[in-house]
Amino acid sequence: MLNDLLPGRKILDVWSSYGGVIHRGKNHIKNKKYFSQFRKKVVGEKIESVNRRGKNVLIHLNKNKTILVHMKMTGHLLFGKYQKAGAETKKPEGWEKEPWFPIKNKALQDPFNRFIRLVFTLSNGKHLVLSDVRKFAKVCLIEKGEKTDLDDLGPEPLDKNFNFEIFKTIILHRPNSPIKSVLMDQGLIAGIGNIYSDEILWLSGIHPESRVSKAPEEKLKLIFKNIKLLLAKGIKFKGDSTSDYRNPDGIRGAFQYHHKVYQRKGEKCLKKGCGGKISRIVVGGRSAHFCDRHQKKY
Ligand SMILES: [Zn+2]
Numbered sequence: 001m002l003n004d005l006l007p008g009r010k011i012l013d014v015w016s017s018y019g020g021v022i023h024r025g026k027n028h029i030k031n032k033k034y035f036s037q038f039r040k041k042v043v044g045e046k047i048e049s050v051n052r053r054g055k056n057v058l059i060h061l062n063k064n065k066t067i068l069v070h071m072k073m074t075g076h077l078l079f080g081k082y083q084k085a086g087a088e089t090k091k092p093e094g095w096e097k098e099p100w101f102p103i104k105n106k107a108l109q110d111p112f113n114r115f116i117r118l119v120f121t122l123s124n125g126k127h128l129v130l131s132d133v134r135k136f137a138k139v140c141l142i143e144k145g146e147k148t149d150l151d152d153l154g155p156e157p158l159d160k161n162f163n164f165e166i167f168k169t170i171i172l173h174r175p176n177s178p179i180k181s182v183l184m185d186q187g188l189i190a191g192i193g194n195i196y197s198d199e200i201l202w203l204s205g206i207h208p209e210s211r212v213s214k215a216p217e218e219k220l221k222l223i224f225k226n227i228k229l230l231l232a233k234g235i236k237f238k239g240d241s242t243s244d245y246r247n248p249d250g251i252r253g254a255f256q257y258h259h260k261v262y263q264r265k266g267e268k269c270l271k272k273g274c275g276g277k278i279s280r281i282v283v284g285g286r287s288a289h290f291c292d293r294h295q296k297k298y
Pocket of ligand 1: 294
């Protein structure tokens with residue numbers, strides 16, 4: 001979506017309220033010194049393209065400069081027309097204390113979207129802003145092919161080149177680990193989180209604690225197929241807003257209305273004719289929801 005909105009626009013200015021002494025010396029914009037350098041380097045640049053890597057957004061300015069936005073828990077990027085508040089400005093309801101506010105857009109004006117910590121003023125009068133209630137997001141500039149922690153991410157499951165053989169080789173790096181932890185290991189495969197891993201395993205009929213090396217080949221094939229299916233479905237429904245996620249237009253995704261197992265503890269299994277019940281356990285420090293009847297443990 002951002003790739004339809006941003007390319008071709010020029011960055012005219014950058015504003016941020018991130019900061020604080022604990023960030024001194026850090027390589028991201030919460031360090032005030034870093035931010036002032038960041039601002040000098042990106043103002044005047046044109047956005048060439050945008051892509052996603054795992055849960056992060058990469059805004060490419062030219063081949064030597066890329067803005068990296070780590071959304072973390074609560075960050076979400078929004079796009080629209082914003083105004084900087086002055087003393088005399090009339091602000092939308094719920095935005096009285098905010099330094100920036102969106103103009104004439106009900107979805108963006110949802111007070112949920114009001115925690116604006118970073119604003120890019122773009123050509124054509126639009127703004128790209130980062131709303132981040134808990135201030136966990138991280139933004140930095142990658143220059144001249146510098147290495148980043150994104151280089152350690154596994155392949156994107158929706159990539160055409162990501163086939164079953166690659167998937168199998170990758171997950172067998174952790175043969176004795178529970179399948180749920182392996183699917184969520186971002187260094188093996190990028191972008192499968194807690195919700196998607198529960199849904200993938202429910203649909204594939206395999207228990208989250210199953211050991212990778214013990215699972216039969218046909219089950220692994222099913223998991224592989226369902227990873228692609230459910231991630232594509234997530235995109236079709238514009239993401240999952242169980243937690244804080246919003247689309248750049250400020251609107252919630254709808255994948256949460258299609259959960260079959262996630263956060264349904266104690267309810268009846270939705271698989272036709274199953275008759276099982278949804279349980280919740282902890283696997284690798286994360287909650288796992290599964291059907292006690294049709295999800296087999298290997
Ligand atoms: Zn079931």
